Amino acid sequence: MVMTDVAHTAAPSEGADLLSTVQQQFDEAADLLDLPARLRGILRAPQRELTVNFPVKRDNGRIEVFQGFRVQHNLARGPTKGGIRYHPAVTLDETRALAMLMTWKCALAGLPYGGAKGAVIVDPKQLSLGEIERLTRRFATEISVVIGPERDIPAPDIGTNPQIMAWIMDTISMHQGHTVPAVVTGKPINIGGSEGRLEATGRGLTYVLTSASQHLGLKIPEIRLAIQGCGNVGSTVAREVVALGMKVVALSDSRGGVYNPHGLDVEAVLAHKTRTGSVAGAANADSLTNEELLEVECDVLVPAALSGVITAQNASRIKAQIIAEAANGPTTKAADAILYDRGCLVIPDILANAGGVTVSYFEWVQGLQEFFWSEREVNAQLRRIMTNALQQVLRVAAERQVDLRTAAYMLAIQRVGDAVTTRGIYP
Numbered sequence: 001m002v003m004t005d006v007a008h009t010a011a012p013s014e015g016a017d018l019l020s021t022v023q024q025q026f027d028e029a030a031d032l033l034d035l036p037a038r039l040r041g042i043l044r045a046p047q048r049e050l051t052v053n054f055p056v057k058r059d060n061g062r063i064e065v066f067q068g069f070r071v072q073h074n075l076a077r078g079p080t081k082g083g084i085r086y087h088p089a090v091t092l093d094e095t096r097a098l099a100m101l102m103t104w105k106c107a108l109a110g111l112p113y114g115g116a117k118g119a120v121i122v123d124p125k126q127l128s129l130g131e132i133e134r135l136t137r138r139f140a141t142e143i144s145v146v147i148g149p150e151r152d153i154p155a156p157d158i159g160t161n162p163q164i165m166a167w168i169m170d171t172i173s174m175h176q177g178h179t180v181p182a183v184v185t186g187k188p189i190n191i192g193g194s195e196g197r198l199e200a201t202g203r204g205l206t207y208v209l210t211s212a213s214q215h216l217g218l219k220i221p222e223i224r225l226a227i228q229g230c231g232n233v234g235s236t237v238a239r240e241v242v243a244l245g246m247k248v249v250a251l252s253d254s255r256g257g258v259y260n261p262h263g264l265d266v267e268a269v270l271a272h273k274t275r276t277g278s279v280a281g282a283a284n285a286d287s288l289t290n291e292e293l294l295e296v297e298c299d300v301l302v303p304a305a306l307s308g309v310i311t312a313q314n315a316s317r318i319k320a321q322i323i324a325e326a327a328n329g330p331t332t333k334a335a336d337a338i339l340y341d342r343g344c345l346v347i348p349d350i351l352a353n354a355g356g357v358t359v360s361y362f363e364w365v366q367g368l369q370e371f372f373w374s375e376r377e378v379n380a381q382l383r384r385i386m387t388n389a390l391q392q393v394l395r396v397a398a399e400r401q402v403d404l405r406t407a408a409y410m411l412a413i414q415r416v417g418d419a420v421t422t423r424g425i426y427p
């Protein structure tokens with residue numbers, strides 16, 4: 001007899017904070033736009049949500065039931081797009097918030113997509129590779145009723161990677177009986193991935209950061225960064241900014257961080273992480289906690305891990321002049337107000353980390369056309385889209401005397417609202 005031994009579900013209140021933050025951000029921008037009530041009702045809540053509970057056989061033969069979600073926030077501008085997160089504390093509310101952020105992010109970058117997000121409540125570090133593959137294939141099967149190249153296209157996020165995208169593509173292709181490369185992005189290059197997608201989020205952030213620094217009159221070689229999170233995005237930002245001559249003075253992961261006011265040897269710290277599993281304990285650096293990292297002496301702070309880390313409690317102690325949000329939702333509403341009053345430039349998530357979905361769009365287009373671009377072409381188009389988006393946001397912020405987040409939301413909400421209106425609200 002097959003026994004179901006463990007059910008993986010998260011507490012319902014977890015993640016509610018991010019949803020309420022994102023909805024408050026929406027409300028503020030919608031007020032400034034005088035958005036009609038009927039549009040607010042449509043845009044403030046997800047259009048479609050799917051919750052799935054599915055069994056996975058562990059290596060010891062036991063069956064465990066995992067819970068996952070796919071939320072499609074808005075479909076007015078095209079198929080929905082957004083990553084899949086594997087994390088033990090992820091919730092439906094958090095997934096809703098992340099899907100809503102994707103809608104604004106895609107609209108701000110001018111991509112022909114609505115926003116979506118997926119998640120599975122799981123700690124992938126506790127699973128073997130075979131278990132992760134079985135979990136991924138079963139989850140892909142469960143959500144196959146809502147995803148597809150013309151419907152909703154997943155990609156990597158926290159805890160997922162190109163190999164996991166390959167398993168999703170393979171599972172959907174097995175169901176269809178032919179290869180369906182455009183069903184996911186962030187795939188390995190040998191099965192239709194795009195040059196530059198792996199680095200795109202960190203690279204896109206670096207393009208925006210460089211432009212914003214020039215806008216503020218900062219000298220690139222004098223810029224010191226503290227980066228929280230050292231996964232795909234955090235490690236790429238670290239490498240990219242060092243290549244431009246900036247200094248990374250602090251870097252962390254889930255197990256702690258390292259600090260050197262004269263600049264870390266980023267490659268040595270990353271090699272230490274590859275050897276030991278963490279940046280903590282790397283040579284020629286002092287150790288520091290994730291909380292301390294947010295408050296170190298630096299010019300630019302890059303939160304590149306979880307949401308809700310910059311709060312009313314620590315915002316007044318942050319020394320950075322620029323906060324470039326690589327993570328989704330790292331700053332609470334109260335912290336935003338404190339940072340704005342202090343003259344700190346917050347480059348919001350929907351702008352700063354839009355490079356990932358932008359190159360995902362390039363990957364989707366390349367897959368559909370079966371015509372592939374060089375990394376140089378990818379990066380040139382990425383830079384164009386990211387710096388254009390920044391210029392538009394800076395212009396609206398100056399015209400309306402608002403912070404960059406509100407300006408970015410205003411631009412994005414207007415575009416999505418226009419699409420809803422042009423298509424017609426009533427079928």
Ligand SMILES: NC(=O)C1=CN([C@@H]2O[C@H](COP(=O)(O)OP(=O)(O)OC[C@H]3O[C@@H](n4cnc5c(N)ncnc54)[C@H](OP(=O)(O)O)[C@@H]3O)[C@@H](O)[C@H]2O)C=CC1
Nearest residue numbers: 158159201229230231232233253254304305327328353356
């Ligand atoms: N991947 C992408 O293309 C995009 C990602 N993002 C956002 O960027 C952020 C990072 O994503 P990504 O790099 O892909 O994810 P990864 O899973 O590759 O990396 C996440 C990093 O965060 C660290 N981390 C986890 N928990 C904590 C914690 N409590 N304190 C400090 N660090 C922690 C992890 O530590 P450890 O290494 O120890 O596990 C890891 O270094 C997320 O918010 C994601 O939504 C946004 C746009 C696109």
Ligand SMILES: O=C(O)CCC(=O)C(=O)O
Nearest residue numbers: 082083155157356357360
């Ligand atoms: O690349 C994508 O499609 C989505 C990336 C993502 O999940 C994000 O931008 O938060």
